[in-house]
Amino acid sequence: MGKDSKPKDSGKGKGKQAAGGSDDGASKGKGKAGKSDGLGTCTYVKARHILCEKQGKINEAYKKLQDGWLNNGEKVPPAEFAKLAAEYSECSSGKKGGDLGWFPRGKMAGPFQDVAFSTTIGATSAPFKSTHGYHIILCEGRKN
Known part of the structure; x- marks a missing residue:
């Protein structure tokens, strides 16, 4: 309860200090001193x-994402991302x-962790390379 008493809200995490406890995107841009948008400050990510x-x-999979949503300024719906993952992911x-x-x-x-924890909720990363191959990540949520 009062173990981590910081200047804002000590206690149950209802205030802006613990905004990452909700995975509805409400934490974006709130509270956390030091880093903007709260990116990189959460403990868990859903992706x-x-x-x-x-x-x-x-790149072919990413082009389909761009043609369908990203070039139109829209976020990729998780169900549509899932269809592409089923089709392309190895x-x-x-x-x-x-x-x-x-x-x-x-x-x-x-790099996988770096991209996963720095991608905004609802956003899709650009393709990137890790030791396992090439990835695209869709961030679905964050929490502490």
């Missing part, structure tokens, strides 16, 4: 991804629409 061994294949999570569920900071390696 979907597409993983491909070849850069050409991930990861076993592709069968579940690329759903990785909630994972804590420190569970995923290097």
Whole structure:
């Protein structure tokens, strides 16, 4: 309860200080001193991804996202991202629409974690490379 008493709200996390406790996107731009938009300050992230061994294949998937939503300034609906993940992803999570569920900071390696924890809720990352191949991430939520 009062263990982590910071100047704002000590206690149950109803104030802006603990805005990341909600995964409805309400935490964007609220509270957390130091970092804007609260990016990088949460403990858990919920994400979907597409993983491909070849850069050409991930670029093809990303082009479909761009043509369908990103070039129109819209966010990609999770159900549509899931369809592309099922079609393109070479990861076993592709069968579940690329759903990785909630994972804590420190569970995923290097660039994957960096991108997952810095992508805005509802947004899709640009393609990037990790030791496992090429990825696109859709961030679905954040919490502490």
